[in-house]
């Protein structure tokens with residue numbers, strides 16, 4: 403089984419929900435009768451990630467992620483980074499430091515290093531433009547991303563081999579998303595994810611942050627059984643996210659398999675009361691969604 407649980411479902415500056423980071427868990431047995439998954443993958447870990455995770459580990463079904471009430475970061479085996487906005491990477495410094503010093507200051511660089519996956523460009527920028535400031539210096543020398551993580555660049559595109567396979571069965575591929583345009587579509591690197599069950603051929607899409615892009619993403623949506631789609635509830639003349647009004651124009655059978663996330667704090671205004679009927683509903687934090695049985 404493959405499951406996905408949102409640590410948070412909020413937009414970048416949401417305060418009622420944590421930011422949209424998600425824990426994917428792969429199980430060889432029944433989750434109800436397992437003490438934890440056989441493998442896992444955290445999709446993004448933003449500034450609210452550590453607090454959101456600290457809240458999640460209080461639920462008994464996520465107790466494998468805690469020790470004595472604190473986050474057990476080494477229980478997170480893999481991370482995928484969709485893009486470099488703070489709501490998606492702001493928690494990585496804490497995760498990296500906690501792992502790197504877990505076996506003592508003298509053994510820095512020798513402790514557990516989770517795999518960090520994304521395109522080579524995003525991983526390079528992640529270090530050069532974001533993490534290096536806080537993580538680049540340690541006692542006696544300078545540090546690199548590889549001191550904290552097993553750096554695993556994955557090829558772009560969904561038509562080639564998977565960037566990662568969990569439990570020899572669940573395949574992960576990524577595709578570019580139209581989030582920020584410097585000059586043109588896709589010229590600022592950001593990624594979405596397609597999960598495929600190699601046994602059944604079924605697939606699930608996780609859009610990451612993106613503008614409305616039916617041309618680029620439509621073929622993944624048509625094939626998918628379930629789509630986690632980012633959304634911005636309020637209209638905007640030049641959005642960098644997908645507007646609810648744009649998603650409302652999609653065919654009903656596509657809308658019904660869409661679960662909306664990355665939404666603002668105004669989600670329970672009366673005007674959005676029908677979203678649950680028009681779509682698969684708003685994503686709920688802490689709920690374990692089954693992607694493949």
Ligand SMILES: [Zn+2]
Nearest residue numbers: 414487489611
């Ligand atoms: Zn975001």
Ligand SMILES: [Zn+2]
Nearest residue numbers: 485487581611
């Ligand atoms: Zn973003």
